[in-house]
Amino acid sequence: MLTLSNPDLLKQRCFIKDGWHAAVDGTTINVTNPFNGEVIGTIPSLTEQDVNDAVAYAHKVQKTWAAKTAQERAELLQKWADLIDDNKEDLAILMTAEQGKPISESRGEIGYANSFIRWFAEEGKRVYGDTIPATQANLRYVVLKQPVGVCAAITPWNFPAAMITRKAAPALAAGCTIIIKPATETPFSALALGVLAEQAGIPAGVIQVVTGKSSMIGDILTGDARIQKLSFTGSTEVGRTLMAQCAPTIKKLSLELGGNAPFIVFDDADLEKAADGLIASKFRNAGQTCVCANRVYVQASIKDKFLDIFVKKVQALSVGDGAKEGVDIGPLINQDGLEKVQALLQDALDKGATIVTGGDKNDASALSFNPTVITDLNSDMDIASEEIFGPIASIFTFETEEEAIQAANDTIYGLASYFYSRDFARAWRVTEGLEYGMVGHNTGMISTEVAPFGGVKQSGFGREGSKYGIEEYVVTKYWCSDIS
Numbered sequence: 001m002l003t004l005s006n007p008d009l010l011k012q013r014c015f016i017k018d019g020w021h022a023a024v025d026g027t028t029i030n031v032t033n034p035f036n037g038e039v040i041g042t043i044p045s046l047t048e049q050d051v052n053d054a055v056a057y058a059h060k061v062q063k064t065w066a067a068k069t070a071q072e073r074a075e076l077l078q079k080w081a082d083l084i085d086d087n088k089e090d091l092a093i094l095m096t097a098e099q100g101k102p103i104s105e106s107r108g109e110i111g112y113a114n115s116f117i118r119w120f121a122e123e124g125k126r127v128y129g130d131t132i133p134a135t136q137a138n139l140r141y142v143v144l145k146q147p148v149g150v151c152a153a154i155t156p157w158n159f160p161a162a163m164i165t166r167k168a169a170p171a172l173a174a175g176c177t178i179i180i181k182p183a184t185e186t187p188f189s190a191l192a193l194g195v196l197a198e199q200a201g202i203p204a205g206v207i208q209v210v211t212g213k214s215s216m217i218g219d220i221l222t223g224d225a226r227i228q229k230l231s232f233t234g235s236t237e238v239g240r241t242l243m244a245q246c247a248p249t250i251k252k253l254s255l256e257l258g259g260n261a262p263f264i265v266f267d268d269a270d271l272e273k274a275a276d277g278l279i280a281s282k283f284r285n286a287g288q289t290c291v292c293a294n295r296v297y298v299q300a301s302i303k304d305k306f307l308d309i310f311v312k313k314v315q316a317l318s319v320g321d322g323a324k325e326g327v328d329i330g331p332l333i334n335q336d337g338l339e340k341v342q343a344l345l346q347d348a349l350d351k352g353a354t355i356v357t358g359g360d361k362n363d364a365s366a367l368s369f370n371p372t373v374i375t376d377l378n379s380d381m382d383i384a385s386e387e388i389f390g391p392i393a394s395i396f397t398f399e400t401e402e403e404a405i406q407a408a409n410d411t412i413y414g415l416a417s418y419f420y421s422r423d424f425a426r427a428w429r430v431t432e433g434l435e436y437g438m439v440g441h442n443t444g445m446i447s448t449e450v451a452p453f454g455g456v457k458q459s460g461f462g463r464e465g466s467k468y469g470i471e472e473y474v475v476t477k478y479w480c481s482d483i484s
């Protein structure tokens with residue numbers, strides 16, 4: 001039973017049109033706690049009519065929202081952020097209940113989510129245009145930046161709040177309206193953010209949250225020509241489908257898709273620091289992040305020493321109910337997630353891998369898996385090419401810098417990458433050689449609202465956060481004026 005200081009935050013209606021609505025046909029979906037399987041509540045399974053109405057509403061109010069000054073929009077966004085701060089503990093409790101992550105991580109995520117709102121509230125005031133020296137005396141060239149229009153966001157379950165605000169805040173700051181479809185596993189965090197947006201005075205229809213059958217909602221959000229932009233975070237497979245669906249209406253797109261992050265430890269690294277960085281990168285959210293270290297490459301000469309340090313730290317991690325203080329690793333999100341982890345491990349074992357620690361389920365719950373370290377790996381194993389999305393650290397070895405870079409780049413993905421080295425010249429060579437959108441050097445934690453988050457290759461395109469993040473929600477208009 002979920003106990004919140006502010007029970008209004010658990011909304012079992014969608015935030016559409018002028019307020020809170022059930023599906024017109026009354027259909028609902030249960031949302032369960034992945035740790036104990038208990039039903040937390042229900043959400044509407046909206047009909048096509050409901051979703052079409054939401055699109056019409058977002059379209060209707062967009063021009064009025066865009067007509068506000070950036071300062072006015074910023075004040076509303078800052079009020080929203082203040083309310084999120086006021087309700088931080090409840091939002092964290094709600095997140096852990098529906099997602100399973102440790103409560104300390106949920107608290108951290110609420111702070112992280114809010115940092116995007118505060119950042120973009122200010123960044124909206126700096127959407128500068130340009131003047132360009134003309135090529136004729138009678139002409140003037142001006143570049144205007146305008147909101148892209150009505151936007152849609154489809155978000156995953158691994159960061160139920162931050163993936164919403166990372167898209168909604170720049171959209172709203174730029175003068176766009178947005179319709180958000182959160183993951184069906186974790187809709188309550190998104191709906192609670194809607195409650196607080198409404199309380200902050202953000203006008204009806206500027207931000208809407210729809211829930212229900214993803215393919216139907218996706219069809220409408222990608223197919224409707226009134227929607228000018230889609231931002232998606234999730235699997236590469238679904239990203240490909242959505243990109244194709246957006247083609248007929250030529251939408252602006254941001255895709256933040258799967259990753260297969262290499263984590264390289266060179267022989268000149270501070271091994272204690274590298275082991276801490278790997279724990280942080282690998283086991284955050286039970287390994288269910290797109291920037292989690294997926295393949296660890298350790299230089300052969302230091303493998304045993306590094307493993308000694310790292311494995312002790314792994315064995316100290318506690319698995320359990322994320323709602324309990326002190327738990328490091330909560331359950332996996334669902335049965336599919338658990339089976340994927342088990343299948344990847346089994347494939348590696350069948351092909352010769354060795355378990356150093358873990359490798360089995362944990363009794364804490366049906367979806368709990370022990371933090372695991374495996375060695376004796378090769379590139380033929382599925383675990384080398386697929387996103388694990390679970391608490392398994394796969395340790396590969398390498399001899400030379402060139403070999404490490406080549407192995408790290410041998411993937412269709414290109415989101416986050418990490419390496420540890422104290423050699424300055426090597427740091428430049430490796431950073432330039434890694435085919436990734438983000439590189440962490442001597443750190444396993446790279447995410448912040450002030451820096452551009454995003455990938456290359458089949459990890460997608462577009463950047464979130466930072467001054468680049470708002471560019472995704474504006475279009476450039478060139479004005480050529482003859483003043484003669």
Ligand SMILES: NC(=O)C1=CN([C@@H]2O[C@H](COP(=O)(O)OP(=O)(O)OC[C@H]3O[C@@H](n4cnc5c(N)ncnc54)[C@H](OP(=O)(O)O)[C@@H]3O)[C@@H](O)[C@H]2O)C=CC1
Binds near residue numbers: 154155183212215219
């Ligand atoms: N880049 C990242 O951060 C993430 C990567 N992943 C990767 O994907 C794997 C599978 O996870 P999964 O949850 O299935 O990820 P998905 O890509 O299926 O889900 C992400 C979001 O897309 C929605 N969605 C799914 N299918 C469609 C569709 N046809 N049209 C519109 N929206 C759709 C989902 O809705 P609904 O919840 O209703 O299905 C959810 O909101 C993970 O194991 C991991 O490897 C997963 C999540 C995040």
Ligand SMILES: O=C(O)CCCC(=O)O
Binds near residue numbers: 159288289453
């Ligand atoms: O895993 C993801 O989908 C988002 C990455 C979280 C982060 O911002 O670090």
